[in-house]
Amino acid sequence: MAIEVRIPTILRSYTGGAKVVEGSGESLNDLLSDLDARYSGLRARLVTDEGALHRFVNVYVNDEDVRFLGSLDAKLSDGDTVTILPAVAGGAFGFAAAAAILGHHGTAGSAPAR
C-alpha cells in the first residue's frame, strides 16, 4: 500500500491533471520529495526556500492539519491519506472581500486583479 495524495485543482498542472496521486515516504518531507521526482515543481509550490510549509497551503494527514503534527516532519504510514488544500478562511467570501477593501495584502493574500 502507498500513501494517497489529493491534489487541489490549482496544482493539478503539476500532476498532469490527476486529482489523486500515490507516493511514499516516512514523513511528509520524504513524501513531497518522492512526489517531486515524478511531478517536478510540485514541492516548490508547497515548501518555501527556507524549508517551511507555504503560508497559504494547508496539508492534512487523514484530515488533521500537519502543522500540529510536526509539519514537514509529520510521520506517515502506508494507507494514510494526505490532502493538500489552499488556505482559506471559513466564510472565505466575506474575508476575501473585506480584506481587499481594507488593502490587507501580505497577510490576507493579494486581491486578484480583474
Add this chain to the structure above:
Amino acid sequence: MTRYESLLDACGGTPLVGLPRLSPAVPEGAPPVRLWAKLEDRNPTGSVKDRAALFMVREAERTGRLRQGDTILEPTSGNTGISLAMVAKLRGYRLVCVMPENVSAERVQLLRMYGAEIIFSPAAGGSNQAVATAKQIAAEHPDWVMLYQYGNQANVRAHYETTGPELLRDLPTITHFVAGLGTTGTLMGTGRYLREKVEDIEIVAAEPRYGELVYGLRNIDEGYVPELYDGTVLTRRFSVGTRDAVLRTRQLVEVEGIFAGFSTGAVLHAALAVAHEAVKAGRRADVAFIVADGGWKYLSTGAYGGTLADAEEALEGQLWA
C-alpha cells in the same frame, strides 16, 4: 438570572448540555469521557455571532468610529450579517450587506426582516467576483464603516470575556474545547482564556472543507489567513468534509435531539475523534464543543433528509458553515 433590560443584554449566558447518548462508552472502571454542547443558537438572533457583533459595535461606539445614523458595510455570507443587522437596528445604524447569490434563502429573508440592505455578487464569480463587487461599493461610499470581523480584536475579546468564563464556570473539569474555524474569533478568544486557566487543555479546531468551486481560487497565493488567527492557541486542527458534517449533524438531532446547522456537525466530528482517542488511552475527558447555530436556516437545502450522497450533492457549491 433570566430577566434582561433589552435583547442586547440577553446575549451570551447560553446553556451547556451533556450528551449522554453520543458520548463514547468506556470500559468498566475506566475514567469517564463526556461530550458537552454549548448551545449558541440560544443567542438573540440564533447564532454565536451575536457575541462578536455586539462587542464590535460597542467597541466602535466607544472609540467614536460609529456615530448615530452611520452606515455599517459588511461583506458577509452568513450569521454575522444577521447578528449585525439586529444590533444595528437596536443601536440606530443602517446595515448594508454584500453577499454572493448562493446563500440560503432563509438568510436573505432574515437580513431583510431585520432591516438590512443587501447587494448581491454573482455566485459564478466565486470570491474573486465578490471581492470586486465589495471593493467597488466601498470605493463609492468611503464614509461607510466596516467592522471587519476577521481582524477585529473585539471579536476575540467577546469570547475571551464571555464564552471562555462561561465554559469554565459550567465545566471546571473541561479537558478539550472544540469549535469551528472561520474568523477564528471563537477559538482564539475562548482558547486563550482556557489556556490561561486550565493546565494541559486541548484547543481543537474544525474547519469546513468545501468543494473547490466555493473558493474560486486560481492559485495558492490567493489564499487567506485571517489576521486574528494565531496557530499557537490551537493544539489540533481538523478538516471536515461535507459528508462527515452532514452525518454528524443528523446524528446530533437523531440521538440527542439537538437541531443544529451543518458547521456544528463538522465540530462534533472532531469532538468525537478526540473523545474516542481519550477512551482508547484510558484518559478522563470532558469535551465541550460549540453549537454555532440551529438548523432552521438550512432546511431549504434539503440536506436533513434523503441519503448522505443526496445531502452532499445538495450542499455542493454552498457555504454551509
